[in-house]
Amino acid sequence: MIYSNERVDQLVSKGVQIIQSPEVFSFSLDAVLLAHFAKVPKKGVIVDLCAGNGAVGLFISQKTNGKIIGVELQERLADMAKRSIQLNDLEEQMDMLAIDLKETTRYIPKDSVDLVVCNPPYFKELPTNTKNPNPHLAIARHELHTNLEEVIAMSAGLLKMNGKFSMVHRPERLVEILQLMDKHLLTPKRLQFIYPKKHKEANVLLIEGIRNGKSGGLKILPPLYVYNEDNQYLPEVAEMLYGK
DSSP: OOOTTOEEEEETTTTEEEEEBTTTBOOOHHHHHHHHHSOOOSSSEEEEESOTTTHHHHHHGGGOSSEEEEEOSOHHHHHHHHHHHHHTTOTTTEEEEOSOGGGHHHHSOTTOEEEEEEOOOOBOOOTTSOOOSSHHHHHHHBOSSOOHHHHHHHHHHHEEEEEEEEEEEOGGGHHHHHHHHHHTTEEEEEEEEEESSTTSOOOEEEEEEEETOOSOOOEEOOOEEOBOTTSOBOHHHHHHHHOO
């Protein structure tokens, strides 16, 4: 079922259809980048925290035969995700839990997950921060109901020994991310910065950690530039969106 204020978009490169609504939430390029960056196991259990309308889980579904479980606080977004799962005939592979992130281990056992992916709220809840007047977008973008440490702590708790954690976030919080990963025994192994254009500052980062991994060995991947000077997607990003 598609409601009157919703539309069905398609990520052409993956052949995935996804229900979206400009009134509530639409996935951004960040979700596509995270799905592309994450090393997805062929089998096992994958958890998508702060799942929104299920975009990341849907995008990685073709890379794996494993079980994908999304966790999303907002019931409206979780409902959109559930209907997208049905739309793509993925009910046997994917599930969506409309719960607070803090409750995740009531439904998914600790030390049982092979990969956690997360596109969390980026902005701290500070009195000086201007929040989006749309409450759905405010919750998705600002740390109103969870925060970076909760996300990292929950991810670490869910993961098996040597399970992987992949997250998209903002470069200005990198030091905090690394400190919290160290605190919760997630060893950083891959890091990539995303730039809107050449000669611009990075505005997105992608990071992977391994639970209880050996220290050292962090790889800094080549920079990824999104647009050329004519504001057209550069080939690597265009391929993620539209395929070859």
